[in-house]
Amino acid sequence: GAVVSQHPSWVICKSGTSVKIECRSLDFQATTMFWYRQFPKQSLMLMATSNEGSKATYEQGVEKDKFLINHASLTLSTLTVTSAHPEDSSFYICSARFSYNQPQHFGDGTRLSIL
Amino acid sequence: GNSVTQMEGPVTLSEEAFLTINCTYTATGYPSLFWYVQYPGEGLQLLLKATKADDKGSNKGFEATYRKETTSFHLEKGSVQVSDSAVYFCALSDQTGANNLFFGTGTRLTVIP
Numbered sequence A: 001g002a003v004v005s006q007h008p009s010w011v012i013c014k015s016g017t018s019v020k021i022e023c024r025s026l027d028f029q030a031t032t033m034f035w036y037r038q039f040p041k042q043s044l045m046l047m048a049t050s051n052e053g054s055k056a057t058y059e060q061g062v063e064k065d066k067f068l069i070n071h072a073s074l075t076l077s078t079l080t081v082t083s084a085h086p087e088d089s090s091f092y093i094c095s096a097r098f099s100y101n102q103p104q105h106f107g108d109g110t111r112l113s114i115l
Numbered sequence B: 001g002n003s004v005t006q007m008e009g010p011v012t013l014s015e016e017a018f019l020t021i022n023c024t025y026t027a028t029g030y031p032s033l034f035w036y037v038q039y040p041g042e043g044l045q046l047l048l049k050a051t052k053a054d055d056k057g058s059n060k061g062f063e064a065t066y067r068k069e070t071t072s073f074h075l076e077k078g079s080v081q082v083s084d085s086a087v088y089f090c091a092l093s094d095q096t097g098a099n100n101l102f103f104g105t106g107t108r109l110t111v112i113p
Helices: none
Strands: A004-007 A010-013 A019-025 A032-038 A044-051 A067-073 A076-081 A090-097 A110-114 B003-006 B011-014 B019-021 B023-026 B032-038 B044-050 B056-059 B062-065 B075-077 B086-093 B101-103 B107-112
Touching: A004 A090, A010 A019, A019 A032, A019 A090, A019 A110, A032 A067, A032 A076, A044 A067, A076 A090, B003 B086, B003 B101, B011 B019, B019 B107, B023 B032, B023 B086, B032 B056, B032 B062, B044 B062
Parallel strands: A010 A110, B011 B107
Antiparallel strands: A004 A019, A019 A076, A032 A044, A032 A090, A067 A076, A090 A110, B003 B023, B019 B075, B032 B044, B032 B086, B044 B056, B056 B062, B062 B075, B086 B101, B086 B107
């Protein structure tokens, strides 16, 4: 089946640093990738949608300058949390799909802890 | 708009018990419906789906039927196992829009031996 790899799986860093999370589709070309944030014991909140070669579309309330998304190729999207602070600590999950009418395939998530 | 309302948990069952997790939805068009499962520390895995009314999705002993008349997609399993312990998310995708996923709040299931 379709495989999406997310890296790193867990990162701890100091307040003020920037953190990059990678999302790769290993066996298919992902025209669209999605980034979600999940708070403890809550559902997934869609942060942004990115199409290869285009600027990401951010959901209302998500700061685009804070959460930089790059989708430079059909197999890789990155999310950079800039100048991270403790309130950015969360579980971030990416997903990818081949085309509009195909299902999303999810990565295993990245647990981000900002000290 | 699009939304999913899911039975609140947590749910604790003994092994081999019958499971039902309720899910109802509101959608502007004709959505596809999904159940995803999230094991501890992992991302989401698609468990089953149904794309039109009266379709039944099934996988690993779980099943759910797309009921347009009651706007429901309840998840059932006849005999749960300890390995089924996870968080289950009901979701819909809006076929008329960007086809993004809208998730329910998730239901945590714990199965005890």
